């Protein structure tokens with residue numbers, strides 16, 4: 001099982017291949033935002049990688065980050081926990097002014113992932 005380390009929060013064993021956004025919420029107990037429900041449309045699921053950043057990304061993640069001119073972060077809804085990784089949670093419900101963390105996220109990455117090398 002991969003180890004997910006959340007900076008300042010601890011280390012958590014997560015099921016291999018679990019969606020990172022769900023691991024952050026369900027396993028690490030974080031109030032991570034995911035407004036669009038893991039559809040790669042909002043960027044509120046963004047995290048900063050400290051270690052173990054995946055070398056691949058989905059085309060949807062690439063397109064969303066590019067369209068919004070966001071850099072230096074990754075979309076946790078577009079990443080599977082298939083190896084050890086350390087992240088910094090930077091987009092929380094607390095202090096966001098939002099009513100909730102967002103729409104429910106499915107177990108599988110949506111939309112259907114097309115994997116590309118990270119640019």
Ligand code: FES
Nearest residue numbers: 038040043045077
């Ligand atoms: S982009 Fe909206 S939850 Fe990931």
